[in-house]
Amino acid sequence: MADDVIVTEALTKVYPGMDVPAVDHLDLAVRAGEVFGLLGPNGAGKTTTAGILTTRVVPTSGRALVAGIDVVAHPALVKQVSGIVSQQNTLDRQLSVWENLYFHGRLFGMGGRDSRARADELLETFSLSKWAQASVYALSGGMAQRLMVARAIFHRPAVLFLDEPTAGLDPQSRLALWDLLAELNGAGQTVVLTTHYMEEADQLCDRVAIMDHGHVLALDTPDALKRSTGADTILTVKVDRDGEKLATALAGGLGGVVSTRVAGDVVTAQVRGGERLVPRTVEVAEAAGVAVLDLAVAEPSLETVFINLTGKELRE
Amino acid sequence: MTTLRIEAHPTRSATAASRAALGGLVLRDLTVLKKTFGEFVLRTLIQPFLLCFVFLYVFPKIGQAVGGSGAGAAGFATILVPGVVGISIMFQGVQSIALAMAQEFGFTREIEDRVQAPCPIWLVAVSKVLSGSVQGVIAAAIVFPIAAVVHAAGVTATVNLHWLEIVTLVPLACVAMASLGLVLGTSFEPRNIGLMFGFVVLPITFLGGTYYPWTHLAPVTIGHFHWLQTLVLLNPLIYVNEGMRAAFTDAPHMHLYVIYPVLVGFAALFLSIGLRNFRRRVLS
């Protein structure tokens, strides 16, 4: 589609010496103006995918286009329209906060005056003006992350890539960054972010691709993904034994049970249309002769989707 | 929040963007050099100072026999000073590129943003060589005031400036040594920098003809084979030092028609290996 900022076709990466591909025949299309999430556990291939799109990883086969430009054939052109925030702090330690922005502008061909003005403006926008002349060593993790976002959007890229942007941030800084990204997106910025936090994908992303072992297992809006589970309530019961027995009893006696799962002493049931779910669960358990230690109900999350797709939890 | 003016498509040709990026890269390096100029001068001063102090002041004072005393000592000074220029250029290449690169490629990965500049990756390495060469030229110039001051009475080098050689050989030597720095910086893992100094930098400097002209090595033979004189021909620093002797003194030196092509060859070799290594370090 003409409006797709990123298109990949059967994109595959096999690292030298590895026999399984890190990214395996990936087909993606990211639309202009959306926040697109790559959600998956460690080793799913998220960073590799982002690496190919930002020209740092050379694909083994397949094709990837950013703003209609082939990343392998014209990496320098692709870099003109990409902004990148990596997971690690990659600020230039030899330069001040302000200089980190200013020289980024110079690298991207902005003149001295434009670059100065834009650096001032972005420091203001990102509430970092007070730190302009400070060494980047003086910044907290959250401030460094904000500065990296400011640097990445300095040259007004068509796509902003963020690799695990909130890993290692405290909850407050994480929320602040979410707000910032939402605001940027509100102003029209296309964003691609990788994450293994399902709340992050759920909160921020217009569409999410759930990845595992280099494959996309599902791709849709967070709501549609959650709806696809067929359940509206997730019931979690803690028992001291007889988990399997309870699972069978719930599936038979509770009504509306879509699926059940036993992991150690925890039984989960995905349920649709649960009226008076808690008392009825206790009744079913008592009738089956299983002692309930704890009981919780929640809405389905992307974690639920992931478990249904892979049979394992996102964060093990 | 300010509204965004987003460039959905590249607005400049790859060539124009690369030229601007190269300018930005060199400007960044020179800004860092300016900010740390005091530090730069100190680390650049110390080696020539020590060499001049030990060989041109202490040795003549205590009558120890490197070049002897009196006229012999002055003759030695004439040989040594251009050698100190050469070794300074070489160390600048190692320090400003190999050591800096070890840091930038190391834990902090702070080269990332520059690698994402809208230009081919090899150009980022070229910019390093360029700014490293500028530092080499400054380091070379710093040697002369030191040599003019730090010596025992009468132990002065007879400097005779051959401008044509100076304006060609000094930049050529700086580019060759900066390229050597690029090769070293991209070949050794940051944690193996000690190894690099022990096994590469030290042999090159001690067998690089800083303290003696290459032409004087002829007496070191096995049978009739001038083995040392032949072996050190593999050492790029020999050509740098001989070139500096040709440029700054009337001391005996290797023929210029050997020095020029070999230095050009070394520069090309190191640059091509260095650029290839750099690309490999950046891409996966």
Ligand SMILES: Nc1ncnc2c1ncn2[C@@H]1O[C@H](COP(=O)(O)OP(=O)(O)OP(=O)(O)O)[C@@H](O)[C@H]1O
């Ligand atoms: N440079 C590399 N060389 C060899 N194998 C690699 C390299 N980088 C990644 N891999 C492998 O490729 C697979 C995918 O890794 P990738 O970093 O893309 O995953 P990820 O989804 O980003 O995981 P994480 O959440 O841990 O960041 C992993 O099995 C990893 O071991």
Ligand SMILES: [Mg+2]
């Ligand atoms: Mg990753």
